[in-house]
Amino acid sequence: MDENEIKNIIESLIDTFLIAGDLSIQLRNEGLQKEIKSDNTPVSNGDLEVNKILTKKILKLTPDIPIVSEETSHNKSKDDLKDFWLIDPIDGTYDYINNKEEFTLNAGLILNRKAVAGLINVPAKNRMFYSYGKNNSFEFTRNKKTKLDCKKLSPLNSVKVVSYSDKLKPEIEKIHKKLGVTEYVKMKSSLKFCVIASGEFDGYVAEPRACEWDIAAGHAILENAGGIITDFDGNEITYGKKGFKNPSLIIKRSNSLK
Numbered sequence: 596m597d598e599n600e601i602k603n604i605i606e607s608l609i610d611t612f613l614i615a616g617d618l619s620i621q622l623r624n625e626g627l628q629k630e631i632k633s634d635n636t637p638v639s640n641g642d643l644e645v646n647k648i649l650t651k652k653i654l655k656l657t658p659d660i661p662i663v664s665e666e667t668s669h670n671k672s673k674d675d676l677k678d679f680w681l682i683d684p685i686d687g688t689y690d691y692i693n694n695k696e697e698f699t700l701n702a703g704l705i706l707n708r709k710a711v712a713g714l715i716n717v718p719a720k721n722r723m724f725y726s727y728g729k730n731n732s733f734e735f736t737r738n739k740k741t742k743l744d745c746k747k748l749s750p751l752n753s754v755k756v757v758s759y760s761d762k763l764k765p766e767i768e769k770i771h772k773k774l775g776v777t778e779y780v781k782m783k784s785s786l787k788f789c790v791i792a793s794g795e796f797d798g799y800v801a802e803p804r805a806c807e808w809d810i811a812a813g814h815a816i817l818e819n820a821g822g823i824i825t826d827f828d829g830n831e832i833t834y835g836k837k838g839f840k841n842p843s844l845i846i847k848r849s850n851s852l853k
Contacts, residue, residue, distance in 0.1 A: 598728040601704065601712050604656050605727040608702065608714055609735065611652040612725075615645045616700055616718030619685065627692055637688050642666055645700055646684035653680055653702065660704075663839065665808045676835040678706050681811040687784030696720050699784045703811025708833040712819075713812030717786055724789045724816050732792055732820035743820040745848045748794040754852045756798040757782040757790065770800045770827070770845065774852060788813025791848050792820040799846040802827075807839040823847045 619641050627639040646666045653662060657680070661670045664682040680702055685691050687698035696719035703713035714725040724743070726732035732743040749755040756771065758779045763771065771779065780796070788810070790796045811834060814824055824832055827843040836842075 596706065598731075602727040602731070604704070605712050605714060605725055607656055608649075608652060609723065609725060611648060612700055612702075612714050612716040613718075613723060615648040615684075616716040616723075618648065619645050619691070619698075619700065620718050623691065623694065629692055637692055638666065639685075639688065639692055641691060642685040642688060646682065649682055649684055649700065649702055653682070663808065665806065671839070674837065676705075677708055679835065680704055681808040681834065681839075683785070683808040683812075686809055687786075690783060697782060697784045697786050699786055701785055701808065701812040703808070703813075703815055705811060705834045708835050710811045710814040710818070710832075710834060713815035715785055715789055715812050715816060717784075717789070720786075722786075722789070724792070726816040726819040729819050730821075732816045734789070734793060743792045743816070744794075745792055745817075745821040746794045747797070747848065749797055752853050753777045754797050755780070756800070757787045757796050758799070759783055759787075759801060759804075764802065766802060767800050774798060774800075774847075785809060785813040788817045788846070791846055792817045792822055794848060797848045797852040799844065801841075801844045803841055803843050805841050807834050807836065807841060810841060810844070817846065821849065823850065 622641040629639045632638050661679045663670045683701040686701050691698035700716040703710050712727045716723050723735045734741045754776045755778045756776050761781050787799050824846045
């Protein structure tokens, strides 16, 4: 699959993501039906309806590429996936069901175990992000398309990062110190990747946690905008690992964070 094919697929999905995002807000306004899954995390009818919309359109566009979604069991037992989609219909379900704004809709395209393209919609903030190849990451908001290049928008001589928790673990604090972090802000969904790609924040550090569908779309958007993502040992992040579990992460807007 060449970049032009990927571009056509991703651009054909933008309207679907916007429609699904609007539906997620509508269902929340009407009152969500919620339950707790076996892993003790919440799921709502909004998650499931968005998943149906995204998977239906993706299957139509790429019928020969398997889909792995957080909300279904399809293809999760396969151990030889190289080319596939990773979908998280609602990342940040806690924020979603509690009327907060940072939840996201996500789909990442994996080719040869690498995140090459993706889409992230942040419907409560009216922000849509997507990427289809190197130097081709964009934000599409209020009908305005902006190219993302990780150019620093945070104050000069500061290093402002996002964190998934208000309370940092010692290992994370150590890396923050090494990076010269001057400020961190809690952010729970894949919006983290987008605000680093946009240059609003400088980085993100996390020990092994969550799953591949939580980061694949953001990985593609960030890296294609010029950002850097590795594990704590500097290794490349690949996909299709056993259990789809994430390794540690160090994400940087660039090598020069200030």
